[in-house]
Amino acid sequence: MAEAPEGYIKVGDMKRLRIKKCVPVSDGSQSIAVFYSDGNLYAFSNLCPHSGYALETGSIKDGLLTCAWHQARFDVADGTCPDGFTDDIDTFEVIRIEDEVWVNPEPR
Numbered sequence: 646m647a648e649a650p651e652g653y654i655k656v657g658d659m660k661r662l663r664i665k666k667c668v669p670v671s672d673g674s675q676s677i678a679v680f681y682s683d684g685n686l687y688a689f690s691n692l693c694p695h696s697g698y699a700l701e702t703g704s705i706k707d708g709l710l711t712c713a714w715h716q717a718r719f720d721v722a723d724g725t726c727p728d729g730f731t732d733d734i735d736t737f738e739v740i741r742i743e744d745e746v747w748v749n750p751e752p753r
């Protein structure tokens with residue numbers, strides 16, 4: 646059984662992420678959307694700063710996360726909104742231990 650660093654939240658196994666593409670998790674005070682796209686893992690605040698809808702229904706393409714509601718875009722590297730459509734979002738460290746994925750709930 647994989648041992649995660651203290652304080653990290655278990656997201657699930659890679660099979661689940663490959664199928665669902667995004668798994669939301671919570672630490673009780675915030676929701677974090679963990680995405681799997683093109684072989685990479687990403688984690689963002691699940692709250693779109695534009696109108697407050699969930700980002701978990703968004704999609705990632707060409708290094709940008711696009712919100713499904715009004716198409717705000719965020720750089721997957723640092724959560725910035727490159728076109729200034731809305732505020733930036735927090736990003737989080739995601740780690741994989743064996744086949745399990747964990748996220749650090751402290752923003753980068």
Ligand code: FES
Nearest residue numbers: 693695712715717
């Ligand atoms: S709620 Fe995300 S773009 Fe409007």
